[in-house]
Amino acid sequence: MADVDAAIERQGMGWTRLGEPSGAWTSESGGGSEGLTRRLSPAQIDALDTAVRATEGRAATDVTADDFGAPELRALMAAARYDIMAGRGAVLLSGIDIGRYDLEQFKRLHFGLGTHLGMAAEQSPRHDRIGLVRKEPNPDRRGYLTDTELGPHTDYHEILSLACVVASEEGGVSGFVSAAAVYEALRRERPDLLDALLEGYHYPTSLETVTDYKVPTFSVVDGHVAIYNYVIYIAQAAQIRGEPVPPRLVEALRCLFAIAKRPEFMVSFMLQPGEIVFWHNFRVMHSRTSFRNSPGRERTLLRLWLHAHETFPMARGYHEIGRILDRQHGEGWSMLVNTDESLRAVYELVNGQG
Known part of the structure; x- marks a missing residue:
């Protein structure tokens, strides 16, 4: 384990030897999707309904935590914050009857709850602080606008959320995997590989430049495990630098x-209309199976990216890349462009074949 200890020291952070890492869970030990679920009480549902009606006519992105500040809702979101930051890293809110709301009302409800956890970021050059997750024409090949499978990965901001408007007729099953549990499995089974993941690799800062430091795939700060697992960035940075990804990292x-793909590590669930899930992007990897729409029934979810009010200790780069994206989206462009070449590079990196 000497190489692992040295790699953690290179992150420049305190380290406590991990037995069972903080927040590590598997599907069985975490109670499956039920272990992530908080069912809203009648009082909480009534408080949400009152807040939605009181903000009628306002844009969703204009509502505040005070607008959704009834004691019942503050208590709900305080519990959700604990689940996300100190518990398993995710919480699924169930019991909302979406039939009571039109799309704009449900957007206000979703955004209003999110304001208790963080500040919403723009998700694309469209300046959308509430994203619509659905299949649509997609020249930049953004994953959330396709119907294809998305393997376990992270995105770019600390807290993420999805709220289901319409479920697909077939497929679209979500999955969560504990980063700390995967770290612990690697530490037991392949400790020789951890140093490469703790060292990480450069990440792009534009279509032509990369960080002058390496962003660790695994961050360990005072025993807290986080992960940045967005492999297309590693492939893109290697292309910009004109070199292959280091073989040990591959x-x-x-x-x-x-x-991460082992069934015992993944909690799988089908988000139902009205259900909302919040999770810590760097504590929990997320995935989605492919799905199929049918006429009149197109899978539609709302999405939030949030800069957390309360942050989890993490290595350099985990917050910085999100801020770089914020600036780009504010300027009307983005480095999140997936070409055929970049997607082939990622497939080869992960699978070992073209």
């Missing part, structure tokens, strides 16, 4: 993906 990433 081997480590393939092992990480193999562990």
Whole structure:
């Protein structure tokens, strides 16, 4: 474990030897999707309904925590914050009857709850602080606008959320995997690969530039485990630098993906209309199976990216890349462009074949 200790020291952070990492869970030990679920009480549902009606006519992105500040809602979101930051890293809110709301009202409800956890970021050059997750024409090949499978990964901001408007007729099953549990499995099974993941690799800062430091795939700060697992950034940075991804990192990433896809590590659930899930992007990897729409029934979800009011301790780069994206989206462009070449590079990196 000497190489692992040295790699953690290179992150420049305190380290406590991990037995069972903080927040580590598997599907069985975490109670499956039920273990992530908080069912709203009648009083909480009434408070939400009152807040939605009181903000009628206002844009969703204009509502505040005070607008959704009834004691019942503050208590709900305080519990959700604990689940996200100190518990398993995710919480699913169930019991909202979406039939009571039109789309704009449900957007206000979703955004209003999110304001208790963080400040919403723009998700694209469209300046959308509430994203619509659905299949649509998609020249930049953004994953959330396709119907294809998305393997376990992270995105870019600390807290993420999805709220279901319409479920697909077939597929679209969500999955969560504990980053700390995957770390612990690697530490037991392949400790020789951890140093490469703790060292990480450069990340792009534009279509032509990369960080002058390496962003660790695994961050360990005072025993707190986080993960930045967005492999297309690693492939893109290597292309910009004109070099291959280091072979040891490639081997480590393939092992990480193999562990994350084990059924015993993943909590799978179908988000139902009216249900809302919040999770910590760097504590929990998320995935989605492919799905199929049918006429008159198109899978539609709302999405939030949030800069958390209360932050989890993490290595350099985890927050910084999100802020770089914020600036780009504010300027009307983005480095989140997936070409055929970049997608082939990622497939080869993860699977070992073209």
